[in-house]
Structures are given as C-alpha cells and as structure tokens.
Amino acid sequence: MKAYFSQVRPKKFLGQHFLTDMDVASRIADTVDACPDIPILEVGPGTGVLTQFLLRKERELSVVEIDRESVPYLHEHFPELAEGIIEADFLRMNLGEVFGGRQFVLTGNYPYNISSQIFFKMLDNKDLIPCCTGMIQKEVAERMAAAPGSKTYGVLSIMVQAWYDVEYLFTVSEHVFNPPPKVKSAVVCLRRNERQSLGCDERLFKRIVKTVFTMRRKMLRNGLRQIVGSDSPLLTDELSSRRPEQLSVEDFIELTNKVSAYEAGK
DSSP states (O other): OOOOSOOOOOOOOOOOOOEEOOOHHHHHHHGGGGGTOEEEEEEOOTTTTHHHHHHHHOOOOOEEEEOOOOHHHHHHGGGGGGGEEEEOGGGGGGGTTTTTTOOEEEOOEEEEEEEHHHHHHHHHHHTTOSEEEEEEHHHHHHHOOTTSSSOOOOOOHHHHHEEEEEEEEEEOGGEEESSSOSSSEEEEEEEOOSOOOOSSOHHHHHHHHHHHHGGGTTHHHHHHHHOOOTGGGGSSSGGGGGGGGOOOOOHHHHHHHHHHHHHTOO
16 A cells, blocks of 8 residues: 655645655545445645545546646556646646546645635535545534534535535544644535525525624624615514524525515615
C-alpha cells in the first residue's frame, strides 16, 4: 500500500494537510460508491494517498491539482492516470469540459482554505454532480448537515440542503495528517435530491437567505426590512416573527415567493 510524503511539502497558503492514515483514505474512497458507474473527479490529490484507492474502483478518474510541486509527483507515481491529471484551479474550471459534459462524482480531501467555496461551485454545477463526497473541517460538515433550529444551521446549510441530501459519515482525528490541522475533520456524502426547481426566484432566494442571516439571532423582519423596506406588510407576516435559523428550506421558498409577489404588486 502506497504512502507518499517525502517529496512534496504541504503548503499552508494552499490549505494543505496531507492524510497519512491509509484506512481513512480507503474509507473516503468507498464513499464514491454512492453514485456508481460514473466518472470521478478528485480535488487536491496532493501526494495521491486517496487517489491510489480511487484507481481501484476501475472507473474513469481525473484529478485536479493547483500545486506545481504535486503535479510532476503525480505524473511520476501515477502514470496510469495519464491525461487525467489536470493542473488547474478547481474554482476557475469549466466543469462541463472535464468529462465531456457527463455527470461525475466530486470527491477529495478538500483544501481547508477553500472548502466552502468548493461546495458553492458544486451548487453552480449541480446538474453535473449527482454526488459529492469527501473530507472537510468538522465544523463545515456540521453546518452543511445541520437541521433548522440548531446553532450551526445557516446559509451553507440552506443552500446545500435545497439541492442535496447531506449525510455526516464519520469524524477524523487531527492526528492523521501532516501537518496536523488545529481542528478535527469529517467525511460527508451529498446526494442530489429530487428537486428540479426551487419554485421561486433563485437569485432572490439567495439574497434573502444571505441578508437575514447577517442578523441570525434577531427576528427575521430585521434583515427582511433591508429588502422590502420598512413599510411592507411582510414585516408582520408570521414567518418574519421567527429567527432565520428556525426556517426550513421550504419556509425560505415560501418567503421568497411572498417577497416576489409584494414587489410585483407595488
């Protein structure tokens, strides 16, 4: 079983923490089985600790790596990947070009400094990504999986759960990384739900969610006032008397439609 750590240095500015536990790597690789028979795209393979197990799946695999030190290392140790090693910034990629427009599983031991941005990129490409799995900071995983009413429920929870069912799989100790991060990590599995449309203005939905959560501990009307003004009857609506963290995705869809109707009737 391969473990590669000597020739590539983890870089703080890239948020790199190389996994050193082969059992954990194998378990992460197995999460892609949630969506079998479609290609796999791994983000941030680093030294290929996870990659070696993904190759055993005998599925089409590409990896995207921005670290110039890692790329030649991957070519040397994984010649079987050939054209599947992509040197690029994942956040700037056109994901429709990776597998010729086909759907794929997104996975990885995600760089800590861009993990939330990776999931927003996933949402922008949700029709291409029926499954997203991998390892992130424990607190980010908890936020994504949080239910309404919990302290960790917020913008990321709502945006992700609008389109994906989120499963928190297991926690990973900080001691199985080089260098050890200051926080624990967690492995998650996201599967596209049956929703094909939000049934509301998606841009307004995002604006409302982001605006009201700037005052998450106050009644929703405090943030909503910034969108509809101080004289709107929506400020006396039942939903507006609750705190943002108490509203489900469906509640925010309902609220968005009420705001749309109010704006149209002005």
